[in-house]
Amino acid sequence: MSTTPSSHNGRLYIETVGCQMNMLDSELVVAALRRQGYTLTGEIADADTILFNTCSVREHAEHKIYSALGRLRHNRARRPSQVIGVIGCMAQKDQQLIFQRAPHVDLVVGTGQLAQIPELVEQSRVDRQQRLAVSLDRRDATRQQVSDSFVSYDPLRDPEMRPSPFQAFVRIMIGCDKFCTYCVVPLTRGPEQSRPPQDILHEARRLADEGVREITLLGQTVNSYRSVSDGRTWRLSDLLLALHEIPGLQRLKFVTNFPRDMSDDLLQAVRDLPKVARYLHVPAQSGCDTVLKRMKRGYTVGEYREMMHRINATVPGCAVSSDFIVGFCGESEESFQKSIELVREFRFKNSFIFKYSPRPGTKADDLLPDDIPEDVKRRRNNELLAVQNEISEEDNARLIGSEFEILVEGLSKSARKQLTDEPAAALPLADSHDEHPQLVGRTRCDRIVVFDGNPRMVGNLVDVHVYDCTPTTLLGTIVTREVLHTSTDGLPILA
Numbered sequence: 300m301s302t303t304p305s306s307h308n309g310r311l312y313i314e315t316v317g318c319q320m321n322m323l324d325s326e327l328v329v330a331a332l333r334r335q336g337y338t339l340t341g342e343i344a345d346a347d348t349i350l351f352n353t354c355s356v357r358e359h360a361e362h363k364i365y366s367a368l369g370r371l372r373h374n375r376a377r378r379p380s381q382v383i384g385v386i387g388c389m390a391q392k393d394q395q396l397i398f399q400r401a402p403h404v405d406l407v408v409g410t411g412q413l414a415q416i417p418e419l420v421e422q423s424r425v426d427r428q429q430r431l432a433v434s435l436d437r438r439d440a441t442r443q444q445v446s447d448s449f450v451s452y453d454p455l456r457d458p459e460m461r462p463s464p465f466q467a468f469v470r471i472m473i474g475c476d477k478f479c480t481y482c483v484v485p486l487t488r489g490p491e492q493s494r495p496p497q498d499i500l501h502e503a504r505r506l507a508d509e510g511v512r513e514i515t516l517l518g519q520t521v522n523s524y525r526s527v528s529d530g531r532t533w534r535l536s537d538l539l540l541a542l543h544e545i546p547g548l549q550r551l552k553f554v555t556n557f558p559r560d561m562s563d564d565l566l567q568a569v570r571d572l573p574k575v576a577r578y579l580h581v582p583a584q585s586g587c588d589t590v591l592k593r594m595k596r597g598y599t600v601g602e603y604r605e606m607m608h609r610i611n612a613t614v615p616g617c618a619v620s621s622d623f624i625v626g627f628c629g630e631s632e633e634s635f636q637k638s639i640e641l642v643r644e645f646r647f648k649n650s651f652i653f654k655y656s657p658r659p660g661t662k663a664d665d666l667l668p669d670d671i672p673e674d675v676k677r678r679r680n681n682e683l684l685a686v687q688n689e690i691s692e693e694d695n696a697r698l699i700g701s702e703f704e705i706l707v708e709g710l711s712k713s714a715r716k717q718l719t720d721e722p723a724a725a726l727p728l729a730d731s732h733d734e735h736p737q738l739v740g741r742t743r744c745d746r747i748v749v750f751d752g753n754p755r756m757v758g759n760l761v762d763v764h765v766y767d768c769t770p771t772t773l774l775g776t777i778v779t780r781e782v783l784h785t786s787t788d789g790l791p792i793l794a
């Protein structure tokens with residue numbers, strides 16, 4: 300059977316749920332398929348190839364995918380040559396179960412096999428056979444064998460496929476070895492593996508040459524990064540130092556951090572390197588030691604507090620955001636109140652709050668009863684969110700009257716809505732009929748700012764004055780400086 304891709308393969312529809320790692324994977328898969336002649340469509344009914352890049356972190360996200368697959372059953376009967384694929388975390392986790400629940404699915408491709416997708420799609424279209432491409436289960440082989448079966452997918456980038464030409468994700472690690480009891484990631488993304496620094500720097504230089512100004516480094520526990528190269532050990536701080544030297548790059552960010560691995564050298568790099576965002580996402584998950592122990596997070600509230608003190612002492616003004624799980628197995632009302640106290644004590648910039656849902660294959664699902672009723676989980680979620688929003692709004696209000704240097708990202712949500720539903724950077728900004736539409740950017744400490752400005756500012760650093768706020772957004776105006784006189788080369792010298 301021929302596996303050579305044809306030059307014209309029709310229309311591709313892809314739906315992505317989950318974290319930034321998934322967004323990056325989708326970008327790379329789409330780029331690979333476009334190179335095979337595919338064009339992207341936003342209409343599932345028009346597509347010859349449909350891919351769902353899935354997330355297993357919550358049950359709800361999986362249900363949505365199974366429902367979407369169910370709706371395609373009849374569509375498929377009308378389009379016999381259509382190829383339907385489930386890729387990513389749920390593919391690695393559910394494997395054959397996906398074919399059982401949705402027999403019209405052609406491909407199930409795990410996170411460690413994404414490079415095979417163009418070939419597998421072609422093969423399936425030709426012989427109509429179902430194909431499963433997944434990595435080894437961590438319980439079935441040695442660590443090395445399992446690691447080898449999870450291949451980091453980082454081909455050369457296609458600038459057109461990024462959601463913004465000025466911003467890019469760069470993966471520096473895959474997998475996780477922490478095994479928090481509620482989490483499927485160590486199973487769906489395999490053992491922790493750090494990419495060699497040279498590969499990361501090469502990718503970053505190419506991105507900068509293509510006009511990227513902001514790079515976000517990705518890893519499940521990004522601050523655990525360790526790679527031995529040329530006889531020395533590279534930590535995340537070493538990587539940031541090397542990336543900082545790349546001309547053209549203006550901002551560097553990294554997510555997500557693990558509290559126990561927040562080292563002093565990393566905090567010093569955040570303090571000393573002007574291009575590095577003064578922003579850390581460090582999930583606490585709970586404010587109660589008993590719950591943290593049940594989650595097997597590997598730290599106590601006291602240790603998290605000590606980390607926060609080091610952050611504040613080393614990087615004054617650094618914004619910190621967190622994640623919380625509410626309604627974890629055995630979480631009493633008293634335990635939950637401790638999470639509220641933690642949010643009040645550390646005044647996070649924002650928190651991502653999730654209701655616990657058991658995930659098959661995890662220790663919590665095997666050993667701990669999911670004993671908090673759904674309505675209690677919902678109430679706790681809303682309560683914690685309300686406290687966080689109140690704090691975010693109070694802290695944002697303190698910034699009214701200040702000036703910030705922001706990196707302009709694109710049209711704001713509301714400006715985009717006026718035009719189309721496409722992502723900001725996909726829009727030809729020239730299409731905006733408004734000469735000064737609402738734009739959005741971020742401060743160095745990752746606060747979102749909207750302001751009216753010229754679309755040509757996108758991708759540049761500009762100064763804004765903040766005059767109002769909501770819990771999530773600062774409202775600003777561009778700072779226009781008085782021109783004192785012009786320099787010898789004709790450029791204005793500003794006050």
Ligand code: SF4
Binds near residue numbers: 519
């Ligand atoms: S650190 Fe814990 S929560 Fe985060 S990916 Fe690893 S196992 Fe999951």
